[in-house]
Amino acid sequence: MDQILGNISLLFEFPIVNLKIVVDGLMIGALFALAAYGLALVWGVMNVKNLAQGDFVIAGGYVAWYLAKLGVPPLLGVPAAFILMWGLGWVIYKTVISRVIERDLFTSLLATFGLAIMMAQIMNLLFGSDTQSIQLQYDTLYFFDGFVDVPIAKLLGVTMAAALAAGVIYFMKTSRMGQAIRATAQDARAARVLGIDTEKVYSFTFSLNAAICGAAGAIIVMVWVIQPFYGITYSIRSFVIVTAAGLGNLPGVIAAGLGIGAAEQYGAHIFGIGYQQAIAVLLLLLVLVYRLIQQRRLRQSLK
Amino acid sequence: MNKTLSALGCIAGASLLFSQSALAADCETLTLGSAISLTGKYATNGVHAKNGYEFAIKKIDENGGVKVGDKCYNFEVIYYDDESKGDRGATLAERLISQDKVQYMLGPYSSGLTKAIAPVTEKYKIPMVEAEGASRSLFNKGYKYLFAVLSTSEQYLASAVTLAAEMAEKEGKKASDVKVAIAVENDPFSLDIRAGVQEDAAKYGMNVVIDEQLPRDLSDMSAILTKVKLLKPDLLVVSGHSKGAATAVRQIGEQKIDTPMIAITHCEAADVVGNFGDAANDILCSTQWAETLTYEDPIFGTASNYEKEFKAAYTEYTDKKVPYQTAQASAAVYVFKDAFERAGTLDKDKLRDAIAETDLKTFYGDIKFADAGNNIAKPMVLRQIQGGEYNVVAPSAFASHPLNWPRKP
Numbered sequence: 001m002d003q004i005l006g007n008i009s010l011l012f013e014f015p016i017v018n019l020k021i022v023v024d025g026l027m028i029g030a031l032f033a034l035a036a037y038g039l040a041l042v043w044g045v046m047n048v049k050n051l052a053q054g055d056f057v058i059a060g061g062y063v064a065w066y067l068a069k070l071g072v073p074p075l076l077g078v079p080a081a082f083i084l085m086w087g088l089g090w091v092i093y094k095t096v097i098s099r100v101i102e103r104d105l106f107t108s109l110l111a112t113f114g115l116a117i118m119m120a121q122i123m124n125l126l127f128g129s130d131t132q133s134i135q136l137q138y139d140t141l142y143f144f145d146g147f148v149d150v151p152i153a154k155l156l157g158v159t160m161a162a163a164l165a166a167g168v169i170y171f172m173k174t175s176r177m178g179q180a181i182r183a184t185a186q187d188a189r190a191a192r193v194l195g196i197d198t199e200k201v202y203s204f205t206f207s208l209n210a211a212i213c214g215a216a217g218a219i220i221v222m223v224w225v226i227q228p229f230y231g232i233t234y235s236i237r238s239f240v241i242v243t244a245a246g247l248g249n250l251p252g253v254i255a256a257g258l259g260i261g262a263a264e265q266y267g268a269h270i271f272g273i274g275y276q277q278a279i280a281v282l283l284l285l286l287v288l289v290y291r292l293i294q295q296r297r298l299r300q301s302l303k
Numbered sequence: 304m305n306k307t308l309s310a311l312g313c314i315a316g317a318s319l320l321f322s323q324s325a326l327a328a329d330c331e332t333l334t335l336g337s338a339i340s341l342t343g344k345y346a347t348n349g350v351h352a353k354n355g356y357e358f359a360i361k362k363i364d365e366n367g368g369v370k371v372g373d374k375c376y377n378f379e380v381i382y383y384d385d386e387s388k389g390d391r392g393a394t395l396a397e398r399l400i401s402q403d404k405v406q407y408m409l410g411p412y413s414s415g416l417t418k419a420i421a422p423v424t425e426k427y428k429i430p431m432v433e434a435e436g437a438s439r440s441l442f443n444k445g446y447k448y449l450f451a452v453l454s455t456s457e458q459y460l461a462s463a464v465t466l467a468a469e470m471a472e473k474e475g476k477k478a479s480d481v482k483v484a485i486a487v488e489n490d491p492f493s494l495d496i497r498a499g500v501q502e503d504a505a506k507y508g509m510n511v512v513i514d515e516q517l518p519r520d521l522s523d524m525s526a527i528l529t530k531v532k533l534l535k536p537d538l539l540v541v542s543g544h545s546k547g548a549a550t551a552v553r554q555i556g557e558q559k560i561d562t563p564m565i566a567i568t569h570c571e572a573a574d575v576v577g578n579f580g581d582a583a584n585d586i587l588c589s590t591q592w593a594e595t596l597t598y599e600d601p602i603f604g605t606a607s608n609y610e611k612e613f614k615a616a617y618t619e620y621t622d623k624k625v626p627y628q629t630a631q632a633s634a635a636v637y638v639f640k641d642a643f644e645r646a647g648t649l650d651k652d653k654l655r656d657a658i659a660e661t662d663l664k665t666f667y668g669d670i671k672f673a674d675a676g677n678n679i680a681k682p683m684v685l686r687q688i689q690g691g692e693y694n695v696v697a698p699s700a701f702a703s704h705p706l707n708w709p710r711k712p
Contacts, residue, residue: 003514010533017529024525121342129344130572131546133553135579140557147532151557224522225549229344233520268526274489274516276526 007270020148021265027154027223029261030161033254034216035234036241037165038209044247045185045205046101048108052116053213053238054231055123060085060214061221062123065132074134074222078160081218082211089210093203101202116231123228133225157219164215168208169250181205185247236277240284330368333376333649335639336383336405338395338420340412343387348572348628349412352435355632356380356409358613359603362633366602369640372647378636385411389419396423405429406651409635412628414438414456414492421449430655434635435628438491439498442675450658450676452634452667456492457499458683459589460540463566464503466587466685466697467538470564470708479508484536484562486527486551488543489516496542496568512536517543524550528558541567548573556582563709566685571624576691583688585710590684592627592667593695595703602637603666609633624693634667 011017039053050056063084064077072080096115100108138152172178183191184201192198216234220226241260245252260280267279337356340349360378368375381403385392392411399405400423408424410417410433417436421444424431430448437456441449468478483504487493497514504511512534515527521543531539539562541551548567552575555565570576570588594610603609610625613633638661643649646657663670668681685697687706694704 007530010530014533017533020529021526024523028523124344124346125342128347130347130574131549133549133578135553140559142559146559147529149558220522225546225553226522227546230520230522233522265526269529272515273486273521273524273526274518276523277518277520 003272004270011269014147016144016147017269019144021269022262023148023150025262025265026258027150027158027261028264029258030158031216031220032234032237032241032261033257034161034165034219035213036238036245036257037168037250037253038212038216039238040242040245040247040250040253041181041205041212042209043242045181046097046202047105048097048101048112048206049105049239050209051109051112051235052119052231053209054234054236055116055119056085056089056210056213056231057217057220057234058226058228058231059088059119059123060217061226062127062132062217063214064218065134065221065226066127068134074136075156077134077221078215078218081214082164085214085217086207086211088214089207090203092210093206097206098199098202116235120228120231127228129228131225131227132221134222136222151223154223157223160219161216164212165254168212177201177204233277237280240280240287243284244287330364330375330377332379333369333407333643334379334381334403334405335407335409335636336381336396336399336403337409338383338385338392338399338411338416340387340416341382341384343385345387345412345416348435348626349387351626351628352412352632353382354613354617355434355629356636358616358629359633359636361616362602362612363636363640369643371643371649376643378639380409381405385416387413387416389415392416393419393423396420400424400427400429406649407431407639407654409632409639410434410436410451414441415490417441417449417451418491421446424448428652428655430651430658432635432638432658434631437495439495439677440491442673442677446676448655450638450661450672450678452638452670452678452681453591453631454681454683455677456495457502459496459499459568460542460566461499461503462589462683462685462697463538463540463564463587464500464507464509466706467564468507468509470706471537479510481507481509481538482512482534482536483509484513484527484531484534484539485511486513486515486517486524486539486541486543488519488521488547490519493517493542493544493547493568496540500540517547521546521550523554525554525558528554528560531560531562532558535562537563539565541565542569545569545573548575549578552579552583552586555586559712561712565710570686570688571626571693574623576688576693580691584690585707586688587696588686588688588693590627590686590693591681592630593684593686593693594625595695596668596684596701598664598666598668600637600663600665602640603633606630606666609666630667634665634670637665637667638663638670 035057042050060081063081067077068074100111136153140149140151180196180201184198241256245256264276264279268276364377368377383395408431412435414436417433425446432450434452439455439457467481471478471481487497548569566587568589575583594607596606599605613625614620641663642657646653670678671680673679686693687696696702696706
């Protein structure tokens with residue numbers, strides 16, 4: 001308890017620390033938001049809750065890491081991971097997801113859970129269980145007497161994440177495929193009646209999700225570390241963010257992603273870093289309770 | 304693999320001892336068993352340990368085998384993959400003992416797995432010499448058949464506290480002025496390290512200003528490092544296996560942490576020098592063993608000779624350091640050889656007593672077991688990363704280089 005009070009008083013004693021915490025939180029949150037956006041797509045369009053979301057992220061990280069080891073410039077790892085993970089997503093859709101998509105919720109949960117275990121284990125066999133990262137030879141920018149540090153590598157990562165998100169949003173709003181995806185999300189049967197090939201939409205959406213996750217992973221390996229069994233961290237965050245923001249609410253997903261990043265950093269500072277993930281789950285609980293109360297008041301039913 | 308399979312076949316014939324003419328000399332085979340992590344999260348280190356066992360067996364083989372009475376034997380190990388899971392490890396230990404009739408066990412990798420297997424070997428009164436389980440909670444359960452060649456985990460970073468005290472006194476300050484920050488993972492091994500540091504810090508009357516536990520899936524510790532910046536401790540201790548080491552070194556560099564002394568574990572496993580270069584400079588790393596130490600024995604020669612021959616035998620280690628996990632695994636096999644020869648019999652209870660009386664000098668360090676089964680003769684070593692090299696700086700009896708203090712951020 002003393003330690004918690006001490007930590008809170010540090011925030012007031014050194015106000016600049018708040019800025020540091022928020023900056024750190026936003027940078028992590030941007031990557032959470034990216035993975036969560038992919039999940040929201042798959043969830044909204046196909047009604048598949050992909051428990052292997054985090055493992056796609058880690059797989060993308062290993063793609064970039066492996067290429068960097070072969071001598072490819074690390075920044076090229078991001079588009080490379082996007083493309084390769086697109087292919088992997090397509091294969092997984094054709095072999096696994098297309099078979100469970102029409103079934104009930106439980107089947108798709110089990111299938112993606114199995115997928116998550118398999119992917120983690122395969123990566124472990126391929127790359128070993130050591131943690132890996134790519135060190136970029138960029139400087140770190142310091143502000144306010146060195147209290148706020150912004151490594152250029154992180155800044156680049158966040159910029160790439162933002163560019164990717166903007167690209168995907170633009171694509172969804174303007175392209176034919178984007179329209180078809182949105183139509184399918186609204187009502188798959190009606191979309192089929194109107195001549196949209198929903199099977200194609202599904203495989204496209206799932207591949208796109210894998211690709212977004214892959215790019216996120218390629219950024220993560222440049223600024224943090226990856227390990228074959230780290231996927232679950234990103235899966236949990238993605239679920240928290242999507243549940244909090246709601247499906248189809250893109251600005252909401254991004255805001256929730258950034259918010260969770262910052263909230264976790266505050267939680268880690270005040271309660272200790274061991275409770276960082278607990279903060280995310282606690283927020284999920286609060287959101288769910290709030291949603292239930294709201295829904296009861298409006299006499300809506302949960303779909 | 305083939306060897307293991309053929310061994311399995313022979314043992315199915317209900318006999319523990321059998322001759323295999325393919326082996327060098329006319330020695331008979333003496334079968335040990337081990338459940339070890341060949342897949343799952345401990346796979347990397349599990350394989351290091353297995354290679355250590357196999358290398359030692361080969362070396363002992365070449366040096367005339369194990370002489371028990373007037374007969375000679377060669378070791379052979381039945382391995383099962385425990386998938387890095389405790390319950391699986393315990394099941395496999397049962398299987399080794401009751402189906403394969405193994406009478407002597409080598410340990411698994413990690414404290415957790417050892418903790419899962421020790422009750423089984425204890426139940427069947429099977430002596431187990433382990434090399435990879437350092438948690439001190441293994442040695443307060445009154446186990447009689449468990450022996451460990453490595454130093455227990457609370458000693459891993461405790462010597463950094465002593466070193467910090469020495470430096471403070473050299474500066475004309477009191478040891479009790481030293482402020483300590485501790486960030487360790489929330490697992491039995493790292494919590495032992497924390498306990499060791501806390502005990503030693505309390506002995507000097509030092510003030511522990513940060514004491515935090517890292518989550519299992521840590522990839523960001525900037526929150527702790529920000530506090531380090533504000534509270535300015537004189538010693539920062541981090542333990543979180545290789546991910547802790549990697550995250551710490553990277554973010555210490557990014558956040559320009561200027562703590563004069565930083566000590567962490569698992570530097571080699573995380574390859575902090577290869578991955579982070581200059582950011583790793585002047586960081587202290589604890590290790591069970593280093594190839595520059597002056598230990599020596601008749602089978603493996605000096606520590607550096609061990610490293611050389613091991614690299615020749617296992618070419619995948621050519622470009623990296625031979626990890627201490629491998630060296631201590633070899634030492635465990637050596638303990639068995641020594642104990643068998645002193646016991647002069649294959650009887651497992653007499654062997655157990657012989658192991659308990661071990662007083663052995665090896666390339667890995669001295670080995671002498673306390674009543675609880677832990678090795679009390681070998682100190683932990685602290686190495687400092689100096690210009691990309693790991694140089695031994697403490698304890699002073701083994702130091703090859705002076706300590707760089709304070710470290711330059």
